[in-house]
Amino acid sequence: MVQVRKQKIADQADRHHLYQESVQDTEAEIDFVEDTWRELRNRPAELLREDFCGTANTACEWVRRDQYHYAIGIDLDAEVLEWGRLNNLEQLDDEQYARIELLQDNVLDTQADLADIILAMNFSYFLFLDRADLLEYFQGVHVGLVEDGILFLDAYGGYDAPKELQEERECDGFTYIWDQDSFNPIDSLMTCHIHFEFPDKSRMEKAFSYHWRLWTLPEICELLAEAGFDKITVYWEGTDKKTGEGDGVYKPARVGDADPGWVCYIVAEKW
Ligand SMILES: C[S@@+](CC[C@H](N)C(=O)[O-])C[C@H]1O[C@@H](n2cnc3c(N)ncnc32)[C@H](O)[C@@H]1O
Numbered sequence: 001m002v003q004v005r006k007q008k009i010a011d012q013a014d015r016h017h018l019y020q021e022s023v024q025d026t027e028a029e030i031d032f033v034e035d036t037w038r039e040l041r042n043r044p045a046e047l048l049r050e051d052f053c054g055t056a057n058t059a060c061e062w063v064r065r066d067q068y069h070y071a072i073g074i075d076l077d078a079e080v081l082e083w084g085r086l087n088n089l090e091q092l093d094d095e096q097y098a099r100i101e102l103l104q105d106n107v108l109d110t111q112a113d114l115a116d117i118i119l120a121m122n123f124s125y126f127l128f129l130d131r132a133d134l135l136e137y138f139q140g141v142h143v144g145l146v147e148d149g150i151l152f153l154d155a156y157g158g159y160d161a162p163k164e165l166q167e168e169r170e171c172d173g174f175t176y177i178w179d180q181d182s183f184n185p186i187d188s189l190m191t192c193h194i195h196f197e198f199p200d201k202s203r204m205e206k207a208f209s210y211h212w213r214l215w216t217l218p219e220i221c222e223l224l225a226e227a228g229f230d231k232i233t234v235y236w237e238g239t240d241k242k243t244g245e246g247d248g249v250y251k252p253a254r255v256g257d258a259d260p261g262w263v264c265y266i267v268a269e270k271w
Contacts, residue, residue: 008202013174015207016055016083018196022169022176026061029121032250033152034065036235036267037117041148046070049115049144051107052124055084056100060092063099071100072112078104108137114146120153126212129189131223134215138227142270151229151268155217160260162190162214174198188214217256220266229268236264 037045046068050059053073062071075081081102089097103112107120118141128134141151162185167178177195184190194208217234224232236253237246250265 009174009198009200010196010202010204013196013198013204015196015204016080016087018171018174018176018204019194019208020055020057022171022174022196023122023194024057026058028248029058029119030061030065032235032265033062033117033119036152036265037150040150040267040269043148044068045116047072047113047115048117048119049074049112051118051120051141052122052127053084053102054080055088056081056102057084057088058119058121059100060084060088060096063092063096067095069099072115073100073102074105074107074110074112075102076104076106108133108140110140110144112144114149115144116146116149118145118149118151120151123154123156123212125153126215127210129187129211129213131219134220135223135227138224138229138268142228145270147270149270151224151270153220153266153268154263155215155220155266156261156263157214157216158259158261162188168197183214190214217264217266224266224268228270230271231269233267233269234264235267237262 047070048059048062050056050071050073053059053075056073059071059073063069073084081104085102089100092100103110125134125137128137145151162183163180164183165180169176175197177197179193179195181191181193190212192210193206196204196207221232233252235250236256238249238251240247256262256264
């Protein structure tokens with residue numbers, strides 16, 4: 001009798017699909033961008049540049065929102081861009097598809113058109129490991145924005161952020177595992193991985209790995225100011241009174257809570 005080896009779920013799963021399902025909430029992100037732009041500017045934003053765009057999921061959400069929205073997604077990695085083109089851009093209608101462009105480029109030396117909004121989300125700029133490189137990136141973004149343009153970033157921290165630990169979260173049909181594998185307190189460099197586990201106990205190990213620096217908010221804000229940004233505001237998440245958890249509403253703040261783990265937005269206005 002021929003023994004048929006049953007395929008494990010992990011062997012068939014698609015890491016980019018799992019990432020989009022577990023890590024990203026592009027609707028909430030673009031809600032925040034649109035609401036904040038509306039509060040700060042008296043004109044509609046049109047061109048959004050998504051730096052470190054990966055699968056360009058967020059850029060697609062931008063072009064879906066309005067017929068006057070255009071997007072440029074920039075990433076170094078041809079493989080992730082191609083996945084985004086096949087799986088996200090192909091879901092757009094022809095008219096929306098015509099308003100998005102993907103560039104395989106380094107965000108440090110891109111010559112993309114001047115944007116109203118530049119996004120660098122999911123902490124991607126943490127990949128710049130020293131001051132000089134992060135400053136160069138912020139200076140490039142400053143040049144890449146129109147006169148009243150705005151840079152939107154996110155950041156994370158809290159007293160659990162530099163710990164070597166693993167956190168699990170149940171998602172639809174799989175478990176997402178965030179692995180803070182190593183942290184060096186001397187240079188603040190850390191290596192983190194994302195693993196996925198499935199109901200048949202199969203695992204996709206190190207589906208994504210990041211070697212980055214755990215930047216602090218004052219360091220980031222000081223570098224943004226040095227790069228020429230006129231106004232830099234931290235938007236801190238409110239607390240749901242019933243659950244004690246974050247309520248998903250981010251407001252300008254000067255004082256944050258000393259939580260074990262927080263995520264915030266930073267909004268840097270060119271003027
Ligand atoms: C953490 S993922 C971010 C994905 C996406 N922005 C999100 O919100 O989930 C980081 C991405 O940045 C890209 N990347 C890293 N360094 C880059 C650089 N210097 N220029 C352009 N892309 C870069 C990687 O290829 C990877 O796709």
